[in-house]
Amino acid sequence: xxxxxxxxxxxxxxESGNIIITSADKLLNWARLSSMWQMSFGLACCAIEMMxxxxxxxxxxxxxxxxxxxxxxxxxxxxSGTVTLKMATRVKKLYDQMPDPKYVLSMGSCSNCGGxxxxxxxxxxxxxxRIIPVDVYIPGCPPRxxxxxxxxxxxxxxxxxxxxxxxxx
Amino acid sequence: xxxxxxxxMILNMGPQHPSxxxxxxxxxxxxxxxxxxxxxxxxxLHRCFxxxxxxxxxxxxxxxxxxxxxxxxxxxxFGYAIAVEKLMGIEVPERVExxxxxxxxxxxxxxxxxxxxxxxxxxxxxxxxxYCFIDRERIxxxxxxxxxxxxxxxxxxxxxxxxDIPEDFQKKVKDFVKYFRPRIxxxxxxxxxxxxxxxxxxxxxxxxxxxxxxxGASGPTLRGSGVKFDLRKDDPYSIYDKFDYDIPVGEGEKxxxxxxxxxxxxxxxxxxxxxxxxxxxIDNIPEGDVLSAVxxxxxxxxxxxxxxxxxxxxxxxxxxxxxxxxxxxRVKARSPAFCNLSLISQISQGAMIADIVAIIGSLxxxxxxxxx
Numbered sequence: 001x002x003x004x005x006x007x008x009x010x011x012x013x014x015e016s017g018n019i020i021i022t023s024a025d026k027l028l029n030w031a032r033l034s035s036m037w038q039m040s041f042g043l044a045c046c047a048i049e050m051m052x053x054x055x056x057x058x059x060x061x062x063x064x065x066x067x068x069x070x071x072x073x074x075x076x077x078x079x080s081g082t083v084t085l086k087m088a089t090r091v092k093k094l095y096d097q098m099p100d101p102k103y104v105l106s107m108g109s110c111s112n113c114g115g116x117x118x119x120x121x122x123x124x125x126x127x128x129x130r131i132i133p134v135d136v137y138i139p140g141c142p143p144r145x146x147x148x149x150x151x152x153x154x155x156x157x158x159x160x161x162x163x164x165x166x167x168x169x
Numbered sequence: 170x171x172x173x174x175x176x177x178m179i180l181n182m183g184p185q186h187p188s189x190x191x192x193x194x195x196x197x198x199x200x201x202x203x204x205x206x207x208x209x210x211x212x213x214l215h216r217c218f219x220x221x222x223x224x225x226x227x228x229x230x231x232x233x234x235x236x237x238x239x240x241x242x243x244x245x246x247f248g249y250a251i252a253v254e255k256l257m258g259i260e261v262p263e264r265v266e267x268x269x270x271x272x273x274x275x276x277x278x279x280x281x282x283x284x285x286x287x288x289x290x291x292x293x294x295x296x297x298x299x300y301c302f303i304d305r306e307r308i309x310x311x312x313x314x315x316x317x318x319x320x321x322x323x324x325x326x327x328x329x330x331x332x333d334i335p336e337d338f339q340k341k342v343k344d345f346v347k348y349f350r351p352r353i354x355x356x357x358x359x360x361x362x363x364x365x366x367x368x369x370x371x372x373x374x375x376x377x378x379x380x381x382x383x384x385g386a387s388g389p390t391l392r393g394s395g396v397k398f399d400l401r402k403d404d405p406y407s408i409y410d411k412f413d414y415d416i417p418v419g420e421g422e423k424x425x426x427x428x429x430x431x432x433x434x435x436x437x438x439x440x441x442x443x444x445x446x447x448x449x450x451i452d453n454i455p456e457g458d459v460l461s462a463v464x465x466x467x468x469x470x471x472x473x474x475x476x477x478x479x480x481x482x483x484x485x486x487x488x489x490x491x492x493x494x495x496x497x498x499r500v501k502a503r504s505p506a507f508c509n510l511s512l513i514s515q516i517s518q519g520a521m522i523a524d525i526v527a528i529i530g531s532l533x534x535x536x537x538x539x540x541x
Contacts, residue, residue: 040187041185041187042191042192043191043192043214044191044214044216044236044239044536044537045236045239045320045321045537047191048239048240048283048320049319049320051283051302052302052305052306052309052319055298055299055302055303056299056300056302056303057302057303057306067187069186069187071185081214082214082216084212084213084214084215084216086212086213086215087184087192087213087214090184090185090213094185116221116232116233116236117216117217117221119224120217120220120221120224121216121217121220121221122217122220123215123216123217124216124217141321142319142320142321144319
């Protein structure tokens with residue numbers, strides 16, 4: 001029962017084995033974090049490392065992460081590379097096209113803060129978080145595939161602690 | 170078919186499209202399914218290379234050269250390093266030349282593997298992509314034990330290389346060559362001579378040799394059209410004149426000379442030739458100190474130089490003007506992928522819309538190098 005292991009210990013199971021009691025949050029979060037479909041969208045150098053991660057050696061499929069060509073079908077957008085000013089409006093548009101719930105992974109120094117183009121890059125956006133909200137930042141230029149996997153696992157942990165109920169203020 | 174002419178339609182492809190190899194936008198003028206004109210729009214990855222080169226010292230420019238063509242970083246550094254060395258009159262030790270050539274040829278194989286894999290992936294063959302990346306990881310492993318990085322190396326310095334090769338380098342390279350030869354045969358069976366792949370690429374996007382030469386095309390794009398031009402042979406640099414290898418050209422084996430399949434196949438043959446160079450070089454690396462010719466301070470005389478090398482994409486030239494200070498006055502890169510991309514409207518007129526993907530894949534563009 002893989003599902004039961006992933007939901008945590010508070011899951012109750014009846015003797016017949018077909019009925020499970022858990023909270024809606026946990027079920028939703030479990031479903032969301034186990035099938036984070038990423039948008040196959042490459043920007044620059046980091047996209048090559050993203051491709052290498054998705055290919056056979058590192059195999060993103062085992063995390064339930066499948067590249068989708070359309071923003072309408074994807075849950076995660078990995079900003080993999082330098083966001084230039086010309087591209088920034090398009091990145092924002094792509095993000096807006098994604099259905100909720102949506103997550104953003106900023107991969108590499110360029111999309112974190114401008115990276116090596118920070119000082120003299122007159123055409124480089126200094127951090128993608130200026131246009132869209134970022135969930136996880138991955139440092140590196142470019143980050144190794146292991147770093148990208150770590151970032152995705154961090155994102156899964158973040159999703160695990162979400163709640164659909166509004167916070168009482 | 171003139172009576173069937175439909176209203177002209179403009180179709181935008183990209184900048185977010187899985188098959189445009191980055192952030193290229195194509196404006197397609199369509200007549201039904203037939204492409205009438207293609208206008209490439211570039212600049213979505215303009216990272217201000219020349220501005221950075223003005224502000225940096227000569228050695229500091231090398232990492233930015235890496236990031237231009239990120240699939241073939243070593244080849245990019247190679248050209249820049251030789252250009253500055255010529256400007257300063259530095260003689261590089263023999264050992265360094267051998268290491269550089271071996272690394273550049275390994276990089277050529279790695280780059281062609283990505284080109285071949287993504288070309289297949291774009292037109293629907295997913296499996297060869299995975300096989301190509303397994304082999305590429307083996308090359309990256311060699312790079313990693315040598316210079317610590319997987320993709321962007323900063324390995325070739327002006328006057329030398331950043332560190333000496335590790336002890337088991339030669340064994341690992343030899344193992345790779347031995348492992349990779351049969352893998353090329355597998356790749357041919359899997360993709361090159363696959364009937365569906367041939368149907369999608371043969372007789373598509375035919376590039377006549379005169380058009381290619383006029384547009385300044387180079388690399389496999391030019392050689393696919395049957396023009397035997399390779400800077401390693403025609404304008405030899407480093408120690409390429411010491412080795413025995415062939416320059417494969419497109420012969421129209423499955424269709425017309427200069428079609429997508431020819432351009433694709435030239436890359437496959439070139440990988441074999443690169444293996445030949447590596448095999449000849451790997452046993453003859455002389456002893457020496459790789460850092461002995463690295464200058465403490467890079468400050469060339471006033472002057473200018475244009476130096477070109479053969480990267481996996483074609484002729485990459487650096488035009489450097491020095492004003493006698495530690496910063497270059499101007500570094501301009503002549504990018505092969507830029508010239509190759511300029512051909513796209515000429516070779517895709519009259520093709521079907523699905524063919525444009527095969528044509529882009531066969532040109533093997535890297536947007537980092539086009540926009541710089």
